[in-house]
Amino acid sequence: MAQFRVCPDSGFYFDKSAESLMKANAVAGAVALLIAGVLALGVILTRWQEVHLLPADLFYQVLTAHGINALIFWVIFFEIAILYFASSTLLRTRLAAPRWAWAGFALMIIGAVMNNIAVLQGNSSVMMTSYAPMQAAPHFYLGLILFAVGALIGCFVFLGTLVIAKEDNTYEGSIPLVTFGALTACIIAIFTIASGAIILVPTFLWSIGYIGHIDAAMYRVIWWAMGHSSQQINVAAHVSVWYLIIGVLFNARPMSEKVSRSAFLLYIFFLQLASAHHILVDPGISSEWKVFNTSYAMYLAVLASMIHGLTVPGSMEVAQRAKGYTKGMFEWLRKAPWGNPVFSGFFFALIIFGFIGGITGVVMGTEQINIIIHNTIYVPAHFHATVAVGTTLTFMALTYLLIPLLFRRALFLPWMARWQPYVFSAGMTLMILFMLGAGTLGVSRRHWDMDFTGAMLSFEYPGTAYTMMAVAGIGGVLGVLGGAMYLIVTVGSLLFGKKLDQSAGLFQSFGVPLASSTYDVVQPERLLMAPKLTVEEHGSAGFEAPGTFVLAMALLVCFVVYYYINWDYLASVWPLS
Amino acid sequence: MSSFLPPSERIWWNTPIGKQEIVWIGIALVWCLIMFLMMPYWHIYGKQNLSNEAYQTTPAHYQVKVDEMVAKYKVGEEAGIPVVKPPAGSDVYMLGRLWQWYPILELEKGQSYRLHLSSMDWNHGFSLQPVNINLQVVPGYEMVLTVTPDTSGEFTVVCNEFCGIGHHLMLGKIYVKEN
DSSP states (O other), rough: OOOEEEOTTOOOOEEEEHHHHHHHHHHHHHHHHHHHHHHHHHHHHHHTTTTTSOOOOHHHHHHHHHHHIIIIIIIIHHHHHHIIIIIIITTTTOSSSSSHHHHHHHHHHHHHHHHHHHHHHSSSTTTTTTTTTSOHHHHHHHHHHHHHHHHHHHHHHHHHHHHHHHHTOOOOSSSOOOHHHHHHHHHHHHHHHHHHHHHHHHHHHHHTTTTTOOHHHHHHHHHHHHHHHHHHHHHHHHHHHHHHHHHHHOOOOOSOOHHHHHHHHHHHHHHHGGGGGTTTTTTTHHHHHHHHTTHHHHHHHHHHHHHHHHHHHHHHHHHHHTTOOOOOTTTTHHHHHTTTTHHHHHHHHHIIIIIIHHHHHHHHHHHHHGTTTTTTTTHHHHHHHIIIIIIIIHHHHHHHHEEEHHHBBBHHHHSHHHHHHHHHHHHHHHHHHHHHHHHHTOBBSSSSSOOTTTTTTOOOHHHHHHHHHHHHHHHHHHHHHHHHHHHOOOOOOOHHSOOSSOOOOGGGGGTTOOOOOOOOOOSSBBBBOOOOOOOOOOTOOOOSSHHHHHOOOOOOOHHHHHHHHHHHHTTSSBOOO | OOTSSSSSSGGGGSSSSOOOHHHHHHHHHHHHHHHHHHHHHHHOOOOOOSOOEEEOOOHHHHHHHHHHHHHHHEEETTTTTEOOOOTTTTTEEEEETTTTOOOOOOTTOOEEEEEEEEEESOOOOEEETTTTTEEEEEEEEEEEEEEOSSSSSEEEEEOOOOSSSSGGOOOEEEEEEEE
16 A cells, blocks of 8 residues: 655655655765765876876776766666656656565665775776776676666666556646656666667676677777767756756746657657767768767757757746746846755756757767867866766755755755855866866876876877866866765755654664654545646747847857867868878 | 646647747757758868778787888887888878887878778777877777878877776877978
């Protein structure tokens, strides 16, 4: 028998088993983020050449573990929690097969621990990408496989929950937009994990000697079908969370359900073979294939992101204007709750993801421009803007929302929470911009020593490159500080935060359910459709969100200018054909 | 609100689209198509394109070709690595291995060469500095592209694909001389 509690603050219904699973997954994600963050300090303080903290072997080991914990374990644990929230909680339904969900969680934990142990033992410093024929210990691959199987179970639990909600008729009409976005993430996750299985299972068999040879080029194509698509899970998930946050904070409704949902559909239809971005300067792959696949078939998935870039802040603007913040272009934004980390985290994530992550991603994913960017430190700069700020900061903002609603705790050190998105964004932006600059000067990624100490030949990067890496180092340290503030607030809230009513002690925070008396609802009432809006008259141009349109045009101008600056730069290098 | 409630239309496809969104989608779509067309455009009118020429090979087979070229055109030695000056317009070979680019090439400015690249062991990254041309060098595959150095001087090949503990030791040289 399903049991629900009604959150007195939000009115959300939490299914007992779903609630525990969300907590467990979110906490596991935060632990992975803690590990990734500590390791990040080692990476950034080594790349900052004047500090050059770690010796080479330790640096590559730390970099491997940093990448895997941040890009895989942290985000996917958290996304599983989001899937359960978007299905069970938002649709007011019991979670499908909670025992399977726990089994999946257990597999993910075992896999994550196993992989981390492999890297810790020192024979698996192969970077997250583990390009064959460089070989890691067998349990490095096995850990990833178990983790992926666990995540796959989570995806099917999510789908099962949607089926149950439909069967039990828990909602009217279509699923909410946030659930729709989560479903997008889930579908992408399933084909991502399938690609992962196709490459990691043979690689595992190769590492224990059952397969003689893994083709290096094939490995890169298929591995990236997992590696890049997995980042699109993040995009779909964090865009869904953006819609959730503006819904909760501003009572915003999407400008048009049709537009936002169609944009999610574009993600599903045009994402596959996202591996193309990573093999643009590889041998043996034709230009036609590269052009078609790197642009996600004529950039229709980029179009989707540009649409969300308008509709997310646009929906917020419409809601704010309805509340009376109508002065000028930007009163709706000026009067937003900038002191609330849920808002500031979300908004900084949106801006940095769009302006930096989005633009640099498309630029370096252009077939020919990739020649001047491939494997330079420009690449990690790009994905720190998309994942380490876009996704991570969004999930941080969501955490500040979930601490009271899900964990029933008041925020610990609210002043620190208030400043956290500012410190994190400022630090990360500084790091990202200067890494982009250093990458443009040719500084290599995944490289221990830009002085090349001990090499038989010598080379010196320009002095500016050193300055840029040093400023990036300062930014990175500030970013780690921002990450630490997040973890202090989160862990502090779970341990010492004031218990909100319907709380049942310390352990509930770490996944143990609340006292059973809290769950007094057997079946929540049916979720009704959003009320219809009466059609409103608009201004002469008929633009509901003019401020957002200005922002969107600013994005476009930056995009176009920066895009052609890079073509111009490309035109200056040696002719190649 | 309705971002986490079922939409007010039973069939979401039937919800209306505002003018602003239509305008933006139109602008964005045009921009996406321009970006898409830039790539084929550059293939036709641009000067920096990778060839589609590549062959499957083996380290031993590739090594033979490199050694032949070195034996024929060796003009000197630097840090134990032969310096090779093949004739303009010819096929020139470079290999990446742990942790060295081999051999050192001497080219003439303004002349075209068919540059062959392959790896003897793991993936390596051919990163020509300070021109900043970056190519992936994959074991088992021989990439061929025509390069026309249009600046003279000393150029360094940095390995920018992680290849183990000596990754940072892996440098190569290409000298471009005025003719």
